[in-house]
Amino acid sequence: MKNPLILVTNDDGITAPGLRSLIEFMKEIGDVVVVAPDSPQSGMGHAITIDNTLYSKKVIIDKDKGAPAEYSCSGTPADCVKLALQELLDRKPDIVVSGINHGSNASINVIYSGTMSAAIEAGIEGIPAIGFSLLDYSWKADFSGVGRSAKKIVQEALTQGMPRGTVLNVNIPKTDGAEPKGIKICRQARANWREKFDRRKSPTGREYFWLTGEFELLDKGEDTDIHALSEGFVSVVPTQFDLTAHHAIQQLNSWNFNE
Amino acid sequence: MKNPLILVTNDDGITAPGLRSLIEFMKEIGDVVVVAPDSPQSGMGHAITIDNTLYSKKVIIDKDKGAPAEYSCSGTPADCVKLALQELLDRKPDIVVSGINHGSNASINVIYSGTMSAAIEAGIEGIPAIGFSLLDYSWKADFSGVGRSAKKIVQEALTQGMPRGTVLNVNIPKTDGAEPKGIKICRQARANWREKFDRRKSPTGREYFWLTGEFELLDKGEDTDIHALSEGFVSVVPTQFDLTAHHAIQQLNSWNFNE
Numbered sequence: 001m002k003n004p005l006i007l008v009t010n011d012d013g014i015t016a017p018g019l020r021s022l023i024e025f026m027k028e029i030g031d032v033v034v035v036a037p038d039s040p041q042s043g044m045g046h047a048i049t050i051d052n053t054l055y056s057k058k059v060i061i062d063k064d065k066g067a068p069a070e071y072s073c074s075g076t077p078a079d080c081v082k083l084a085l086q087e088l089l090d091r092k093p094d095i096v097v098s099g100i101n102h103g104s105n106a107s108i109n110v111i112y113s114g115t116m117s118a119a120i121e122a123g124i125e126g127i128p129a130i131g132f133s134l135l136d137y138s139w140k141a142d143f144s145g146v147g148r149s150a151k152k153i154v155q156e157a158l159t160q161g162m163p164r165g166t167v168l169n170v171n172i173p174k175t176d177g178a179e180p181k182g183i184k185i186c187r188q189a190r191a192n193w194r195e196k197f198d199r200r201k202s203p204t205g206r207e208y209f210w211l212t213g214e215f216e217l218l219d220k221g222e223d224t225d226i227h228a229l230s231e232g233f234v235s236v237v238p239t240q241f242d243l244t245a246h247h248a249i250q251q252l253n254s255w256n257f258n259e
Numbered sequence: 260m261k262n263p264l265i266l267v268t269n270d271d272g273i274t275a276p277g278l279r280s281l282i283e284f285m286k287e288i289g290d291v292v293v294v295a296p297d298s299p300q301s302g303m304g305h306a307i308t309i310d311n312t313l314y315s316k317k318v319i320i321d322k323d324k325g326a327p328a329e330y331s332c333s334g335t336p337a338d339c340v341k342l343a344l345q346e347l348l349d350r351k352p353d354i355v356v357s358g359i360n361h362g363s364n365a366s367i368n369v370i371y372s373g374t375m376s377a378a379i380e381a382g383i384e385g386i387p388a389i390g391f392s393l394l395d396y397s398w399k400a401d402f403s404g405v406g407r408s409a410k411k412i413v414q415e416a417l418t419q420g421m422p423r424g425t426v427l428n429v430n431i432p433k434t435d436g437a438e439p440k441g442i443k444i445c446r447q448a449r450a451n452w453r454e455k456f457d458r459r460k461s462p463t464g465r466e467y468f469w470l471t472g473e474f475e476l477l478d479k480g481e482d483t484d485i486h487a488l489s490e491g492f493v494s495v496v497p498t499q500f501d502l503t504a505h506h507a508i509q510q511l512n513s514w515n516f517n518e
Contacts, residue, residue, distance in 0.1 A: 045337070046304030046370050054456075054468040075470075078304070078371075082470065086454045108383060110502055111305050112337075124367060124451045156514045163507035165449075183516040187503040190424075192383045195345045197313075209313040211341065238507035243369055244446040248422035248497035255415045257442040 004030035004094035004158055007084055007122070011041040011077045011101065011114025014070065015061055018100035021143035022132060023067050025150050026097060029158075031068075033093070035084035038072040042103075046117040048082070049075045056083060077118035085125060095158060096122035099132030099170075100150070102141055106133070106171040106225040106235060107189040107217070116169055120241050123167035128157050130168040135229060145175045149183060149234045166238040173229050181232040188237050189224035191217045263289035263353035263417055266343055266381070270300040270336045270360065270373025273329065274320055277359035280402035281391060282326050284409050285356060288417075292352070293329035294343035300335050301362075305376040307341070308334045315342055336377035344384060354417055355381035358391035358429075359409070361400055365392070365430040365484040365494060366448040366476070375428055379500050382426035387416050389427040394488060404434045408442060408493045425497040432488050440491040447496050448483035450476045 006026045010019040014036040026032045035056075041047075055074040060066065071088055073080045081096060098118040105113040115131045122129035132150055134141055153170055162168070169188075173180055198210040217226055225235035265285045269278040273295040285291045294315075314333040319325060330347055332339045340355060357377040364372040374390045381388035391409055393400055412429055421427070428447075432439055457469040476485055484494035 040310070043307045043309040044304070045306040045376060047306045048302045048304070048371055048470065050302040050470055051299070053459075054470060055465070056468065079470065082454045083456065083468065087456050087458075087468070108500070111379065111383070111500055112307055117304060120370065124370070126451075152516055156516065160514055163504060163510045166504040166507045169502075185508050185511040185514075187505065187508065188501050190501070192385075195341045197342065197346050199346075200312075206314070209315065209342065209346070211307065211309055211313060211338065236511065237502075238504040238511055239502045240504040240507075241367070241370055241502075242447050242449070243428075243496075243498045243500075243502070245422060245425040245497040245499035246446065248425045248499075249444050249446065251422045252444045252495065252497055255419055255444075257411055257415065 005091060006030045006032050007093040007096045008032055008034045009036045009077055009080045009098050009118045011037065011044060013037050013040045014059065014072045016102065017139060018102050018134065018143060020062060022097060022100045024065055025147045029151060029154055033089060034067045034070040035073055035080045035088055037077060037080060038074055041076050041114045043112050044076045044114040045112050046078055046120065047076045048078050054079060054083065077114040078121040081118050081121040093127060095154060096127055096129040097132065097154060100143060100146060101133035102139060103137040104133055104135045104171055105131060105169060106229060107191040110169055110188060110239060119167040124241055128162040130154065130157060130170055132170045134172045134174065136174040142177045144177045145179050146172050149180055153236065163238055165242055166240050169237040169239045171225055171229055171235045173232050180234045184228040184233045184235055186225040186228050186235045186237050187223055189217060189226040190219035191215060264350060265289045265291050266352040266355045267291055267293045268295045268336055268339045268357050268377045270296065270303060272296050272299045273318065273331045275361065276398060277361050277393065277402060279321060281356060281359050283324055284406045288410060288413055291326040292348060293326045294332055294339045294347055296336060296339060297331035297333055300373045302371055303335045303373040304371050305337055305379065306335045307337050313338060313342065336373040337380040340377050340380040352386060354413060355386055355388040356391065356413060359402060359405060360392035361398060362396040363392055363394045363430055364390060364428060365488060366450040369428055369447060369498060378426040383500055387421040389413060389416060389429055391429045393431045393433065395433040401436045403436045404438050405431050408439055412495065422497055424501055425499050428496040428498045430484055430488055430494045432491050439493045443487040443492045443494055445484040445487050445494045445496050446482055448476060448485040449478035450474060
């Protein structure tokens with residue numbers, strides 16, 4: 001049987017340790033091609049580049065541990081997937097994996113996540129896709145405990161196929177090299193960011209802001225990703241790109257628009 | 260009774276005719292404050308600015324037809340909403356309206372939409388929110404037929420309150436000034452973009468790409484936004500930011516992770 005073709009991308013950029021680890025894990029499962037941003041794209045959400053040019057070039061980042069073919073791209077994670085599928089790959093990949101992100105994409109973070117936007121872009125194109133994130137923002141994060149879970153999830157996705165119209169949002173607790181306790185299927189916890197803007201003055205006296213904030217959990221459910229992670233489990237949330245709130249349609253039909 | 264406070268934003272930038280029209284419509288309903296990007300942000304998805312500074316300043320774009328208070332912001336639509344709520348407004352707005360976008364945000368376009376990301380950001384913060392888009396990409400689009408529908412929808416939202424965890428994605432057919440046939444509650448049509456990259460060479464010989472593509476409808480349902488728009492109706496899709504594919508959780512629980 002032919003090896004599965006695995007497209008690897010991310011939002012932290014092609015040199016990020018999380019991506020380099022994911023490449024090594026995926027090489028144990030199939031043939032890997034990398035198409036990833038040439039610079040960090042965190043917080044890019046599902047941005048695409050429509051008013052600017054895109055550059056892409058073949059690169060070698062790590063001759064021994066890297067993939068046989070790697071491309072950097074000047075665009076966003078969603079751009080990388082579009083460019084890979086349309087221009088750079090010889091055939092449709094069997095799966096697209098994105099990450100491993102340095103930092104959580106659990107709960108409401110999925111909305112702002114470049115890592116997940118790459119997975120969602122592939123999902124829209126009908127390709128099984130998974131975003132991986134480790135709950136450690138450090139560039140020196142320890143990814144050694146992540147491999148076994150990541151490989152299991154990718155192998156099951158290749159074997160079972162993805163539920164229609166979904167991609168997987170996988171978050172992994174920070175274990176500093178130890179194995180997580182197991183893998184749990186979860187729902188996205190309800191939460192928001194309590195923003196704080198840090199007001200400063202530039203050397204020339206112009207006022208500017210830095211966006212900062214605190215994560216605020218609004219959900220005590222034990223079936224959420226945040227809960228699973230807090231107990232040391234890997235969380236897997238099936239994530240959809242049909243954003244329709246189907247349950248709300250009936251309620252809205254009672255609104256009085258047409259008199 | 261106090262006038263409702265209406266925050267108006269968009270992704271085409273603070274000078275866009277669609278925004279200027281929306282301000283005029285909303286001034287008939289309540290007190291309007293504008294916080295909008297200082298330059299076009301189309302295709303920004305739900306991007307936020309975390310690795311860069313944000314600037315904001317009070318501006319007067321149109322002394323007569325504008326709002327009493329308008330601010331431009333160097334960030335994305337989601338940044339504008341965060342900054343408005345946290346730093347610029349005296350009190351929580353009763354509703355946030357975004358648009359009117361020059362071009363469709365129906366169907367899968369919602370995923371890439373800066374207009375909708377502003378609405379979703381407000382929804383996450385628990386504020387009723389609506390994104391408006393007109394199916395006309397032209398900067399000179401005729402917004403005169405849009406006012407009656409837009410005002411009706413905002414008034415109903417203020418009266419009825421928004422279904423929990425949802426915002427509204429409103430798309431308006433191009434009617435060149437005429438009234439749409441009515442308003443329909445819909446679901447998001449299944450579709451994708453069939454990408455094409457236009458490969459070119461720069462004057463110095465470097466290869467680059469432009470992202471282009473064609474919208475591909477994969478859905479023949481008569482309850483979709485695309486169908487309503489094709490029949491001349493305004494489409495209203497309740498849109499959620501809990502991306503969990505709840506129906507897929509059971510299926511994923513049959514996957515074999517933990518042996």
